[in-house]
Amino acid sequence: MKSIVASNKRVKIIEEEIPSIKPSHILIKTLYSAISPGTELSMIENSVGKEYAIGYSAVGTVIECGEDVENLEKGDIVACYGAPYVRHSEYLLVPKTLCIKVPNNLTAEEASLCGLGAIAIHALRIANLQFGETVVVAGLGVLGQQIAKIADAAAYNVIAYDISEERTGMLDKIKSFSSVEEMETAIYQSTNNNGADAVLICAGGKQSILTKQSLGWIRNKGKVVIVGDIEPNFPRDLMFGKEAQILISRAGGPGRYDKIYEQQAIDYPYGFIRWTEGRNIGEYLRLVDEKRIDIQPYIKEKVSFSEAPEVFKSLLNKRSITLTKLIDYSN
Helix, strand or coil: CCEEEEEEEEEEEEEEECCCCCCCCEEEEEEECCCCCCHHHHHCCCCCCCCCCCCCCCEEEEEEEECCCHHHHHHHHEEECCCCCCECCCEEEEEEHHEECCCCCHHHHHCHHHHHHHHHHHHHHHHCCCCCCCCECCCCCCHHHHHHHHHHHHCCCEEEEEHHHHHHCCCCCCEEECCCHHHHHHHHHHHCCCEEEEEECCCCCCCHHHHHHHHHHHEEEEEEEEEEEEEECCCCCHHHHHHEEECCCCCCCCCCCCCCCCCCCCCCCCCCCCCCHHHHHHHHHHHCCCCCCCHHHHHCEEEEEHHHHHHHHHHHHHCCCCCEEEEEEEE
């Protein structure tokens, strides 16, 4: 089988053996995998002297089920998430805890964004907002866009911000701004000058002015959730002045990086851990299936598997303004 890897700041296609089935795992033939520019470009930049498999969100057809796999069978279409099991590769061997059957009315293209959707949902769960509260989403890449739409579907008062007018323009049904001044005015008007209940920082780039700015946007005892890849450089005086809560969101939810949950595919008890990364995948598919959120703008651009290295090169060279692209394995 063919797979895509990053090595020495370049992306290439390699040949590998198709993995053998294991208990509690599912062998999947990939239909589409989604490129997550922020995470994957960072891995490419850090691949000097190393070789990394990249990608973490995909959809495909079940080829074989291992022992102890229930509710799935050969031929089912499943969404799957989580490196190193899920990557840009023709075949994937994925623990059953990271696979969800795709609803009949959902397209494979829509389901391929399941990993990004799970991450977006978990970020909002970390914010722990209540109905009617105000949330600012700062940074409107594909992840920030999805967070804003899911928050809006949950009836939070959403205010979105990005310096790119093109990106803010994609959220035509949500209050979105490319001007800090206009965005701050919207916050104070919406909250009677109290400030937002939470700010979710979805930008990358390590160092960001957003960490300091976000403390000015929240209310007393408000929250800032770090979602993107930035350093947590918050001025202590501003944190102390509002007794701010600084939180960080890790991937798609409970279970991530837990060898028992992932490698051994042993699920957490439903009554104790209600929303695992696997159940967040399922919830994302439900939201899309029931038309609660519109993700059509993010699945328009597809590239063939053989074209993928050139696509990553254009992303690295900042020649592409696309939020994400889908790799098509049909050819």
